[in-house]
Amino acid sequence: MEADATQGGDVPVEELRFNFRSGRLCLAFVATVGERWRGNYERLQEPADLKRWYRECGLLDEPVTVTPTGLDAARTLREAIYRVAHAVMAGRPAAVQDEATITMAAAAQALIPVLHEGASRLTLPADGGEQAALSTVARDAIDLFAGTLAGRIRECASPECALLFVDTSRPGRRRWCSSAACGSKDRSAAYRRRQAGRDS
Template sequence: MPQDKFDFRFRGGRLCLDFAATLGGRYREPVERLAVPADLGRWFRLALSLPADLPAQPRGLDDARALREAVHRLVHPATRAKPARSDVELLNSWAVHPDFAPELSPDARSVTLRSARTVEAGLATVARDAIDLLTGPWLERVRECAFSDCSLMFVDTSRPGQRQWCDMKACGNRHKVRQYRKAHAR
């Protein structure tokens, strides 16, 4: 079943990359998947497996979009070599906020994430994941999908390190279909 263009994409292999993917189609007609505060609350529920959407306000949405763009610029293969001081400062300013605390369920077999300041905790979690990625061994394996209509970034965990598509079933297959049609056009 095809995915709606406004559905969230969880193909990056890292929380911060999936967060950056909330703005799709960066090189053609951008698709804003965080259009209203409720979208941000739903993204956190889905990304962090929370029991309910987080309550989000317009200010939280503005903060989330600013953090998303800073993460994108800091991690993107074309821009990460020369990080902007303002992006680093923004990332650090979010990383110092308290994030979610794990709470063990009564059956001692599952966990729930809790925070009094939920959106702030979510953004702190994203910022800390970005810092971990930026300072760890996987940064050099961050790629951008090679499909011309896609701008999603992902961590290439393949053994040879030559993965091209964010998802072979989606972008890889669409690329192959285009190539086939081009080769067989009359």
């Protein structure tokens, strides 16, 4: 975790909500710190928050036990993923320690895919559920950073967002994490600036 991440009562209630506009599990995990450029809000303040994130992101329907040690490991993995993502975007090698952190988390048994009534879902192994959930996130990061979509990792162009996301548009020139959210706000702000310029 970032040393100066804002926690506790200093975090606005709206900043505790998770968002899932990244288009990728591992980048949605990175987004559990809000406003990194300004407020640096920690959304995983206690084990129950990580347990809630697993459920809200759709990774698990069943509850997973999260310990304080597991929460620390999750934050460490999250920050390694964040730094590697930025290294990939900058076209430079990632730090060896960050790659090792992700690899170590991925080495644990992952969540188990189960086929039920023609549908697939993930379930916890008999032991090590906490590590399995993190392993699944880490494996997604490895798949992203070493795969064909690595060059499509972007940072939202909105000055009020900067969320990391995967650009899946055909031309690969998407600027915002969401055209309906940040894109709409940016276009509205640009329109107001143009109107103000005409009126002055």
